[in-house]
Amino acid sequence: MLRSFTHSHASLLNSTLSFSRRTIIFRAGYTTGINKDNVKNELESPEELARKSQLTSQPIDYSNNAPVNPKKKRPLLSDSKYESQAYQLPKWKEALGEMVIRIFNLDMDKVRAGPIAGSYYYALCKEQGLQFENEPLSETAKFFYEDLKLPRTFSQWFQITVLHEWILFVRMRAMPFKYGKNYQQKLVDRTFSDIELRLFEEMNVNSGRIADQYLKDFNSQLRGAVFAYDEGFYTDDATLAGAIWRNLFGGRKNIDVVHLEAMVRYVRSQLYVLSKLSDREFALGKFKFVPPDEVVYKLSPSQEAVMKKAVIEKYEAMDRNPDILPSEKSKLSYKN
């Protein structure tokens, strides 16, 4: 659905880092065989790990289970034509935009926070756990709702979204402060404006007061989750597992620890991929979450060097190009 956002380059990084057994990526010039030698311990994706568990306990049935069953679904991002896939900006508007950027010397890294963090990255996070009752689940949603046996509710979707947003926050903090903060802000703003609309239109909440209460509740959940995940990320896997258990799994008692381990693996592997992306690539939206059925292998130093070199060459050529459009300019580093 979102493929058209990700440029044909399709993030060299993502493709070199995530080798799945289904799709061996030859584009990058590596084969899985090489990478498999790097890893002595078992090679399994979070999904395979979770499926291996023999524990049959069913999660407790929540009595206030409210399925997501809207009469009319909202578009993934918004009703605005500018965010629809099919829309093509007329050439004169494009030219006018470029002229405005050039004349006022707009800081594109700042402007880009809206379309990249507020639109593209939010859509990525939103899609991961998006589900509607009586509709087949997407591949990633299957991992969360079928393999991990999470309840198919709106608030569970929110928790999955928050987890993915936090993963992006961690990378955004490593950007120059001014830009990183802006990216974070845009992502959060978009989350809450979207949730508000979803509550009214898809969850059939009719009262503004009740919707506000939900939003406040979601806000405190977001802050609590980000704090707990931050603590876990910086300290150890046990703390991270605790944070995931409290937030994503709702602190349920009959948790399957194998599932918890799969989630810790999932989170850490996404962060690893992000740590290998340069600021420039991340800010331009060249990141996609590695699907749970794929394995992230560590890069060897030589592979990393090859990858970095390719990235540097690409962006150096881009910066040197005199015909580059004002809107494509960026001052963010592509070397880190």
Place this chain on the structure above:
Amino acid sequence: MSSTAVREAAVQLVKTLQKFPQERIKHLVSFRDSQLERFKPIAGLETTGTDSTKKPTLSDIKDIINRTSGPLGLQKDLLKKVQEALPQEQFTAQTIEEQNKSLNNIMSNKYKTYYDVGNKLYEPQGNPLYYKRLLDEIEGKTKETFFTALRTVVFGK
């Protein structure tokens, strides 16, 4: 599956769980305690008289409520319900051993070590002291003063 095999596996799991690090700050529910409560009966160990069943003190409850500003009522009820509903679970020695193995993987920091992100993310360029300050505050090493808090509000870091 003989019941002794199940019990022995559960004893091992309980031993691992007891080594699970305590949380740095108190939350409404604790992973370690809830799992101990879940597996101790299977291991044939008694749960009463341990710290896991100790009721939170008034100051604990006040502390938790003060830290949470949202409408807590619903979520707290829900959590309580989840905690109270004791599921009827059928364990085999194999499933318990799986749980134990996963728990050991988590506690040995397997994934943090394998997927090492380095200082690029642990000391992020935009805010290098972010995690250090957070952890110092949690552990009580340094207290945020009025001025450091004001600085964070005004400058964002």
